[in-house]
Amino acid sequence: MQTSTHDVTIGAGEVRKQFVAGHEARAEREWACLTLLAEHAPGLAPRPLRREDGQRPVVVMSRVPGAPVAPRPLTTVETAALGVALRRMYDVPVEAVTAAGIGPRRYGADALAGVLVEWLAEDHDLEQCRDPALMADALALARAYVAAPPLPEPRLTALGIADLNPANVLLHDGEVRLVDFEDGGLSDPAYELADHVEHLGSRLPGVYDVDALAAAVGLDAGDRARTAEYRPLWAAFWLAMLLPGNGGWRRNPRGTTEAQAVHFMALAGHH
Template sequence: MHTHALSLGADVVRKRYVSWDDDEADREWTGLTALAEHAPGLAPVPIAREVEDGAPVVVMSRLAGEPLGGAPVPAAAVAALAVALRRLFAVPVAGRERVHGPSTMRAAVRDRAARPHDVATCQDPALVAAALDRTRAWLAVEHAWDRVHDSVAARGDGNLDNLLWDGASCRLVDFEEFGVSDLAFEVADVVEHASSRLHGLLDVEGLLHAVDHAVDLDGARRARLAHFRRLLAAFWFVMLLPGNGGFARNPAGSTERQARHLVDLLDDPAR
């Protein structure tokens, strides 16, 4: 669902929100302000807050670079993304959790998974149905890791389209879900996001190696990372089920690919 409309100028971007149930404009302004102070150059500079026909608007600087989505991510960009994440995670943060963060994700996915889904429209209904049963059973069990353990600033979106690459640096845009999160959850959000995973655009092991070098993925973080990868893979599997927007937007067979990936993660908790 699109929550905003963008007006692009030569040096300025106007972001007009069409929905703001989660305080999107306030979250974005808070995030951009924090990064402008503590990680200058990593994100747009906030310029002004306005109201247009009753809708909130955030005006910000326009960054150089092209979105990383849509094509395989170059090795240099993978390394730069790890640096960008390190800088983001170092930004002091307090207050409310990001939208769809570690403490609320399981319940949200469980609710969506519990709804009726007509898997007969899938390419392989039996595979999808079995994966859905497995997913529902896994989501039914509460887990102590489903909360913030290692507080970091979070953009709230692992979409490659919101990562800009100029050939030297990786910069971040779209902070409307900004808030506190867990470091391992945020790494998992990038690794498992459908924008990269469905088409194999991101060198996952390369990114994890670079992130480990940047922020030290110790044993505890790696264990939580594996857990949150399963949780976020379950989220994307459910979003790709018939009746949800991802099913219609993605190529046929995407649901089956995600089902296999999720089952592989559930079968191998160390991943």
């Protein structure tokens, strides 16, 4: 399961991001994404300044202005600004993404279900939950779902940030800047939106409205339908993260796991 992957030191003009030992691939991905965005969407993300390769890889980047969005629903104006920022990123030519050596994002549309099959197969002490019977039902449904998820064919047409945790969305003078590209890569905007609206840090406080954000990004009706088809997969991801013994279980209040189970079952069509 995921744990913290880096330490960040913020200076007056630059930010030093030191990755955990063994996470060279993430540092490489961050550097490549920032380099590409500096060329094709300047100002959207920090500029990459330099790298330090020691026992723990380091990426040093420019400090961008802004404060992270608060854990509350975005205003109409803020949603529009985020849509503009995401659209700038998605409009980077896919040929440029591949030419930069940037492969698929972490936990991409082709990979996530297989990861979840392994995670959900692990034994968890559901008796620790407030409602063990509910959790047993949800876990059985999730295991069946990820074994053969009814997903649309991914369209790898854009660079995606992967992690749109509200802490990674900086607001400044009506504009949005994006930070944290260590999981980013080639992706499908419909899949990205599903990830963003299902992220526990954004979903619980209702930061992103799925319809408003899809409209702001410019997704057509077909892509909005595909976003809806991808959402149960991400709901299953967060269900896995919230199972007893996992990081999400330790970090969130009691009852969050059961609420996620109900949410997943509703999205997966089990009422």
